[in-house]
Amino acid sequence: MSIVIELKRSAHPHxxxxxxxKYTTLQSTFSVQMLALVNGETRTLSLKRxxxxxxxxxxxxxxxxxxxxxxKARARAHILxxxxxxLNNLDDVIQTIRQSPDVETARQRLVSRFNxxxxxxxxxxxxxxxxxxxxxxxxxxxxxRETLARIAFMEDxxxxxxxxxx
Numbered sequence: 001m002s003i004v005i006e007l008k009r010s011a012h013p014h015x016x017x018x019x020x021x022k023y024t025t026l027q028s029t030f031s032v033q034m035l036a037l038v039n040g041e042t043r044t045l046s047l048k049r050x051x052x053x054x055x056x057x058x059x060x061x062x063x064x065x066x067x068x069x070x071x072k073a074r075a076r077a078h079i080l081x082x083x084x085x086x087l088n089n090l091d092d093v094i095q096t097i098r099q100s101p102d103v104e105t106a107r108q109r110l111v112s113r114f115n116x117x118x119x120x121x122x123x124x125x126x127x128x129x130x131x132x133x134x135x136x137x138x139x140x141x142x143x144x145r146e147t148l149a150r151i152a153f154m155e156d157x158x159x160x161x162x163x164x165x166x
Contacts, residue, residue: 062164070154073147075119080144082120083127087137089114093124 007016021027034045038053045053086093096113100106103125110121130136157163 059161059164063158066154066157070151070158073151073154077144077147077151078117079120079123080140080147082116082123083131083140084144085114085116085120086110086124086127087132087140090132097125 005016005020007013034047034050036043036045036050036053038045093110093114096109097106100109107118107121107125110116110124111118116124131140
């Protein structure tokens with residue numbers, strides 16, 4: 001590391017240097033042994049190599065976290081799409097559920113009749129009646145819009161590694 005201090009013509013360099021030694025930690029030294037686990041092996045690293053490895057680690061953490069969040073958001077968007085299908089065909093969904101003798105039959109009928117997945121059908125069966133109100137319908141639509149925007153952001157983040165550092 002090098003530090004450059006520019007002085008005015010009228011300054012005395014030895015006085016400035018003595019003051020720097022007196023009032024700063026410029027003269028103190030310390031040693032560091034940068035010992036780290038790199039790919040399961042113990043290594044002594046230079047400062048530059050340690051920073052490089054740390055940056056790689058942070059990229060991996062961000063990638064894993066973003067992929068995890070993306071998977072959760074996709075699963076939620078899938079369920080929200082099924083709930084919107086149910087809300088658009090509300091009378092038919094209620095009639096299908098009422099005519100079914102048990103929950104399993106209702107789930108199978110919802111899957112076959114409305115082209116839903118098992119997860120979506122289960123979410124419809126677990127949906128509370130209060131969510132049928134117009135205000136709740138708007139909340140579901142808003143949540144789906146936000147979820148799709150978040151999915152697009154995370155996919156873009158994973159596709160473009162330069163955005164990690166913005």
